[in-house]
Structure formats: C-alpha cells, structure tokens
Amino acid sequence: MNYINGGVCAAKGFRAAGIHCGLRKNKTKKDVALIVSDCDCSTAAVYTTNLVKGAPIDVTKKNIANGIARAVICNSGNANTCNANGIEVAEAMCALVEKHMGIPAADVVVASTGVIGQPLDIAPMAAHMEELVAALGSTAAHSTDANEAIMTTDTVHKEVAVEFEIAGKRCAMGGIAKGSGMIHPNMATMLVFITTDAAISPALLQKAIRADVADTFNMVSVDGDTSTNDTLAVLANGMAGNPTITEEGKDYDDFCAALRALTSGLCRAIAADGEGATKLLTAAVTGAVDNDNARRIAKSIITSSLTKAAMFGADANWGRVLCAIGYSGAQVDVHKVDVDFVSAAGEVAVCRGGAGVDFSEEKAKVVLTEPEITIRVTLGDGDGIATAYGCDLTYDYVKINGDYRT
C-alpha cells in the first residue's frame, strides 16, 4: 500500500470541483463542492448522534437507503440546520445536480456546514450550478478545489489517498475532510467524503466504515462539542475491476487496511488543524482492561481542557493527565499508571506507578515544544489499546469562537 496524491480524484472515474457561488461574502473563498462518479457507486455513511441534526442528513439518509449514489454536493457557510425549510433546501440542492448532470436527485449525497439557524438561500447555488459542473475535473487540483469549498475555519487542506491491491487488481481510495471546531464525533465524524474504485457491496462497505470510525474519527476531539452535521460518506464505483467484495475475508481485510491508512491520516490532519491549535496531541494508551476502556481513557485525556492548555504552554503538568484518567469512567488501577511525554525531540518519563518521578523540567520543555506530542500512557490492567487525536487549547481557539459569526 502506498500513499499517493489526488484526494477524491485519485480513484478511477471520479471528478470533483469547488467554486465560489456567493453563499459567503468573501469572494476568494470557495463555498460549494461537487463530486461525481462516472457510474453508480456502492455508498455508505455514518452521521452525528446529536439529536439536533442538520436537514441534509435526513435527505442523505433517504437517498442512500438503497446503498447507491453517484454524486456529492456540499456547501459551506451555512449548516442548513434548525431552519424551518431545511429539508426543502437540501432536496433542492440534489435537484440541481439532477437538472445539470442528469444524475437522479435520489442518488445524491448532500451536506452543509457553517452557521446553525439561518435559512440557507438556494439561489446562489442555482445561479452558479452550470459553472460548478463546468469546473469538474479529475486532477489532484480538482480534489483540492472541492476540499477548499467545504472548509470553514480550517486552515489547511485535508486530503489523503492510497493505492492498494485487491485480488491482484490495483485500487485507489482518496478522501477529503473538513473539521476544525465543534469536533467531538460520536459514532460519526465531521464532513469526510471518500471515493474509491474498489468494488464492494453496500452492506460490506457500511460494515467497514462502522468498524473503522470507532478507532479513528470517533477518537478525535478538538473541543468536546459534537456537531449537528457530522457526516462521513464513502462512494465505491467498482471501476478497479476487482471481484466485488461481498463477504469478509482477505479482500475485505485488504480494503479495511487501506481505509484505515486513509482515515487515520485524515484524523491526524483534522486534529492538527483544530481551531487555534499549535500542536497535534496523540494519547496512546496500552495495557487497559480492554479496548473500550482504553478508548475512554485516551479520549478523556485528549478532551481535558487543562491538559490541552498545559500542552500549549509546553508545561509537563502530568497531574492533569492522571486527573483525566481518573474521571474518564474507565476501569483502571490508578496505582499502575505510567506516563511519558514523547516527541521528535525525545521522551521524558514523568509518572511511574501512579506517582511522580524526578525529571528534567528543561528536557521536558524541549520535548513539549515540538509540534507533535504523544502522551503515552501504560497501564497494568490488561491488553486494551487505543489512540486518540486532539490538539492544544490556545488563545486563538477563544478568538476564533468568541466571534465566529461576524
């Protein structure tokens, strides 16, 4: 398996585009994206568990209930959530794809991201749909355009693609993601669109992504707020020509491994680009009672405001890590907790057996000044492991969110 370029255009038969249609005032900011496949795709998705859901989620659920889709349309700048006419507008977005591409509206995945509770005007999208379709293409730059169009407070593109083999056939899979604030997915994720030319049945595709997100997107937290619009959708058009994966086995495992390589890369990208973040934090837990307890502990650490602020200040305040382990709700013997801070600059042991050990504050400062920090927690309770992804808490997080709407 190799990482390659191309994002959602890496797989055969997919085209993408992103343009500015006028939903945002800033004319240099693209605000609507389109991704289309040359043929029907097995399609699966997972969504936010928030009871307050964006209208596009209801429409997408209905459209892919048969496991088939061919296009994705997504705008930024407005979440189309908590609006009286939300469903109507989300359906109108799908209808625009049908009108201009001939793809049935019922085969379109629709998503929106941005401010909640302000009516989404369909007019700017309708007026620019022809332009959007004309912009479609299959190069890496086209994927990047689509990625830009779904970004909100994101500061960097989040695209990953891999090539891999299934039953001797070369396949590709690529994804784009957005997500910077209101990120604390639960059985779902931010906006992530993944395309692949591998052939796989809708049922197996759904199974693969459900299993994957438990260890990837559901382990990312920027600020503990679970969005109303989280959506991860995967479109598999089968153009790689491998025998269609319809049951578990080697081919399925190969597919899942490629998916994991892709999604873990996107998770790291989302966490590192958390609103205001200066550092990517990874909590790596081993030795927990089981994986579920390991996940609770890893996520509790990565979610702790105090730990996040300490990492911002390059302060080896490991007591906050112990504290977060203690209130995680996980089963854990607190007298068997070891903690190390690890980065490219080295590692420093700060806690053994639940109690502090002498360490060089100077060395710790050097280790914690790196842009990527791993908080390594080694427990003595069993074989459970988990990794969670987060970022530091900074002045800029407050700045960005103190006045997001203006």
Added chain:
Amino acid sequence: MNYINGGVCAAKGFRAAGIHCGLRKNKTKKDVALIVSDCDCSTAAVYTTNLVKGAPIDVTKKNIANGIARAVICNSGNANTCNANGIEVAEAMCALVEKHMGIPAADVVVASTGVIGQPLDIAPMAAHMEELVAALGSTAAHSTDANEAIMTTDTVHKEVAVEFEIAGKRCAMGGIAKGSGMIHPNMATMLVFITTDAAISPALLQKAIRADVADTFNMVSVDGDTSTNDTLAVLANGMAGNPTITEEGKDYDDFCAALRALTSGLCRAIAADGEGATKLLTAAVTGAVDNDNARRIAKSIITSSLTKAAMFGADANWGRVLCAIGYSGAQVDVHKVDVDFVSAAGEVAVCRGGAGVDFSEEKAKVVLTEPEITIRVTLGDGDGIATAYGCDLTYDYVKINGDYRT
C-alpha cells in the same frame, strides 16, 4: 432567613485562621487554614468521584466515619495527590492539630489543593503551627483569612453566611469555598467548608448535603475537569440550642432551605470566578421530561466550549446552545425548544420551536455584554427544571492554564 457576614465564623463556637507558612514562595499569599469548633460537631462530607483521589480524602473519610469532627486543616499550593507518602503527610497534618490544640487527630478534616504529584513537605506547616493556632479568632476577618489560605487561582473570596430559625431558635450557617479551575464536580464539589451551630445528627446532615449538591455544586462547571481533591465538609456543633434534628420534617426542611441559600450563593461565586472568566453564565432549563433530563441539558450547555466562547464574545450564536442540547444525552423533543438570552440589560428571544427567529443583533450584543447572562431554555416535554452555573471561556483561561506551575 437573612444573609449575614462572618463566613465560617458566623455560627456560634467556631474560630478560624489563615496564615503564610511557606508552602508557597510568594510570602504575601496565605497557604494554610485552620477552622475549629469549641465542641464536637456532627460532620458530613461528599468527595470527588475521580478514581485518582487526593490522599487527604482517604484520611478525612476515615476520621469522620463516626460522624464526628472538631477541626479542619487545609493547605493550598500542593494537592498532596499522586505522592508515595501522601497518606502519611495528611495524617501528620491532623497530628499537628492534636499536638497544638488538644483535638484528637481522628477528629480532624484534612484537605489540600494545588499541584498534583509533587511531595508535600510537612516542615513549613509544623514550623508555623503555633503561629496558626495563635491567629485563631471568631470575627469575619478570621473567616476571610482562612478563605484566602485555601485559594489557588481564585481571584475573589467566596464566603456566604445565613441566619435562620429552627424551632424558634436562631441558628447561623456559613461557608467558605475555593475553586476556579479543574471544576466540574460530580457527586461532590471543590473545597467547601461549612459551619453551623444548628443541632443535627450526622446521618441527617449527610442526607441533607447529598440532596443539596445534586442541584448546586454538581451543576457548576468551569472547564469540565473533575478535580482529584473535591471536598465539601459541613460541621454542625449544635450550639444554637435547637432540638437536634434527627428525622425529616419541618426542622429538617428549614435546615435544608438555609443550606440551599448558602450553597447556591457559593456556586454562583465559584462560577463567576472561573479561571479567566469575565461573565457568570446560568443555564435555566424548564419543561424537561424530568429534573434529571433538565440537569443534563443545563450542564451540557454550560460545559460547551463553543457556547462559552460565544458568550465571551457577546455573540448571540444560539445554534451552539441547540447543538449542546442535542448532544446532552437527554431525552428531548428538539422541535419544542425555545431559547432566550437574558441579562440585566433585557432579554432577547432567539429560538422558538427549535428554529431561529428574527432578532436585533444590536440588542443581543447589549444583553450579552452584561457580567451575568442567563441562557433560558424552555422545553415542551414535562415539568423537569434545573439550573447550571458556569462562565465564559476567555484568553485568560488559556493563559492561566498554559503555565500554571511556574
């Protein structure tokens, strides 16, 4: 019932003191407090649910297992948590009270607050114990000294006292609290010491505080981090001369009403002084399925980083309130949610029936620029009510916690 001055010295037979003994480098910062009663007290306490617990909690639990105590000793600057010799040091603190006051070590409530994981040196306290005892007195200023000695990043004193009657006898009750960061109590609270001269059995006292904290301290959140050292202890010495309360009934209800007046005042004080806070936020929920669901919703709102940052920026971004309601885990009909922002400057309706309504951004800005904001949520699901207390998320929270130890 009236609010009065005097803090923990408001009730008959209690003396208090707070001095600098040298645990902190800053010589102007008091760091050890002592509260003593002239006679034995019915004593009850609730503690953090964090599995990582401060050593003083284990010692206090043992000492008040019989429902009796006569003194409280508490230091700041070091939490005496995650230390190999923590129990030993906490017991040594109690022994100092016995040596210098003649009060048995087993009748002492002990607590510590500050940095986790650094050994607590008993020597500075031992060297200054005589001075601490000599400083004891029963004026309001003595309570304030004790309050100062338990503060960490707190910026204001938190003292409340009330006078009330039980069976015709005038009683008093007063408390001091500390708590600014690492505040998200769960079945317990920050450090809160309450004294009263009302006569009540230990069992009824324990019952009263358990019931009270569910609606008061457990509804406060500054940063979602549940401390390792949360302790609320109440000492009732009976010197008011009322017939001892040993069962539920009017006297018990009168006692609970006084307790609630005291604790709700301390909760507001803790939330308003949250680390870096510029605003006290109150989430007032009515119409929930039941009180438990109302509590989940109120606490979810008050804990949302995005909502807190919006309040800092006086931004009426009510979508974040809806979002927090949606992921609270509470049972709620999201199409029957009304939201209003309320302050001394007026009120503004922002959401009706789960969807946005037109409102004046200008007026909202004025309402949200006040130092006390109520987020009023009216549901259509039942009779459940709850109030939660929190604060905004500011640059200073990050600053304070980015380098707390230096």
